[in-house]
Amino acid sequence: MPATRSTVRERIDGGGTSFSFEFFPPKTADGLRHLWDAIRRLEPLAPTLVSVTYGAGGTTRDRTVEITQQIAHETTLTPMGHLTCVGSTVAELRAVIAAYADAGVHHVLALRGDPPGGPQAPWVSTPHGLEHADELVELIASLGEFSIGVAAFPDVHPNSPSLAFDVQVLKDKQDRGADFAMTQMFFDIDSYFRLVDAATAAGVTMPLIPGVMPVTNVRQVERFAQLSGTALPGDMVQRFEAIADDAEAVTELGVEYASQLCAQLLERGAPGLHFYTLNRSFSTLRVYRDLGLTV
Secondary structure (H helix, E strand, C coil): CCCCCCHHHHHHHCCCCEEEEEECCCCCHHHHHHHHHHHHHHHHHCCCEEEECCCHHHCCHHHHHHHHHHHHHHCCCCEEEEEECCCCCHHHHHHHHHHHHHCCCCEEEEECCCCCCCCCCCCCCCCCCCCCHHHHHHHHHHCCCCEEEEEECCCCCCCCCCHHHHHHHHHHHHHCCCCEEEEEECCCHHHHHHHHHHHHHCCCCCCEEEEECCCCCHHHHHHHHHHHCCCCCHHHHHHHHCCCCCHHHHHHHHHHHHHHHHHHHHHCCCCEEEEECCCCCHHHHHHHHHHCCCC
């Protein structure tokens, strides 16, 4: 891949829209089958890229790297590897970056990562490691021509004192080499554009791509929201609670909400959409259809 800018940035700078999907490394053989089924079903949509997460506390690092390498070698998709500071020395981080480069993976999402106790747990330093995502961005940028993405938080990071602090962190990441950001999931569209406006005013010029998670399991999304500090609108909670025991109805309502949110985001100028798929393709494909992006 030429250039130091990602397909994401090139597409957006060229006036296009970026669409991407995120998967996680499964723990079982059955989970692995579900993952590859989702990847194959979404591959014909020709997304800008797909990404594979680390597990909590960096516990799935090796599987993340392996699956990302497989996507690079066995599909037509452009993979983005995740990398976190959690539980890794600088030497280990360098080794992961080298493994990505050797596999032809030149897109990396640089994250501080969550401590083993979860997003709201105290940060635990790793001897000879890194403390913050901006340091990781700088390390990646020093090791080759990588396109570097970072995280952004419409509802403010759980450990952050304010939106203004989050915006300054975004600016620091950009200054050290990041060229795009992907947001944590959110359900209040105003929180996303509030972040965009504040970031723009502070000199953040890289695109902030909104992250969307179609709800497929009420208890699961409530748990995710609690851990990440994401606000759940009251009317939305009421509608989902009323049908929480009907899996099919939850999926249908999840697609409805996600489609409405995505349509509004694109209409108001969002540079793209990043879908948290939870290794399932059905809801994402439905949202695409509802948006008129695919048949």
